[in-house]
Amino acid sequence: MGTGKTTIGRQLAKAIKLPFYDTDKAIEESTGVDIPTIFEFEGEEGFREREQKMLQQLTKLKGVVLATGGGTVLREANRKLLQENGFVVYLQCPIDRILERTRKDNQRPLLQTENPRQRLEGLQAQREPLYLACADFKIDTGMMPSKAIVTRILEEYRSNL
Ligand SMILES: Nc1ncnc2c1ncn2[C@@H]1O[C@H](COP(=O)(O)OP(=O)(O)O)[C@@H](O)[C@H]1O
Ligand SMILES: O=C(O)C1=C[C@@H](OP(=O)(O)O)[C@@H](O)[C@H](O)C1
Ligand SMILES: [Mg+2]
Numbered sequence: 001m002g003t004g005k006t007t008i009g010r011q012l013a014k015a016i017k018l019p020f021y022d023t024d025k026a027i028e029e030s031t032g033v034d035i036p037t038i039f040e041f042e043g044e045e046g047f048r049e050r051e052q053k054m055l056q057q058l059t060k061l062k063g064v065v066l067a068t069g070g071g072t073v074l075r076e077a078n079r080k081l082l083q084e085n086g087f088v089v090y091l092q093c094p095i096d097r098i099l100e101r102t103r104k105d106n107q108r109p110l111l112q113t114e115n116p117r118q119r120l121e122g123l124q125a126q127r128e129p130l131y132l133a134c135a136d137f138k139i140d141t142g143m144m145p146s147k148a149i150v151t152r153i154l155e156e157y158r159s160n161l
Helices: 006-015 023-029 035-058 076-085 095-102 116-134 146-159
Strands: 020-022 066-067 087-092 137-140
Touching: 006 020, 006 066, 006 146, 023 116, 066 146, 076 095, 076 146, 087 116, 087 146, 095 116, 116 137, 137 146
Parallel strands: 020 066, 087 137
Antiparallel strands: none
């Protein structure tokens, strides 16, 4: 969360003139409600079901840039879908920076807690190996402007063709 998937994904798609999709936005559009509302009524598991179904749909598309949510990698089936259908980029970011970037945003239910730092540390410990397991490339977004991140990802993607 807050590492830049939505922002960088959108800019990357624009740079290479491909359609951009974001699993969270697609879920919001298909349900007509925001992510916090889905967590409120269906819990995290309800959201994960919707997320997996949406990922199944969106990974069928060819020639697109897709941003996922930070927890999409939790399900093995999702990791498999990502690895088998695309060039997967893991956007890493130090927790201090994530806290700055997400402080004013109330759209991430998992960070609406007394101690978001502790929550992020727990999530990172659980998820880091999963991100590394599916990524074709990782990049630290903490100190880099978004344009430079996009350029670096494209370089790496092209050198893997
Ligand atoms: N490279 C960057 N440098 C500075 N701020 C960034 C960068 N990438 C994203 N941000 C900002 O961080 C916040 C979270 O970004 P977002 O793209 O929503 O992350 P994610 O989709 O991974 O949760 C946004 O306010 C965005 O403008
Ligand atoms: O890390 C997570 O479990 C989540 C990350 C969010 O997306 P971003 O990573 O784009 O913030 C969103 O899918 C939901 O709030 C759950
Ligand atoms: Mg996002």
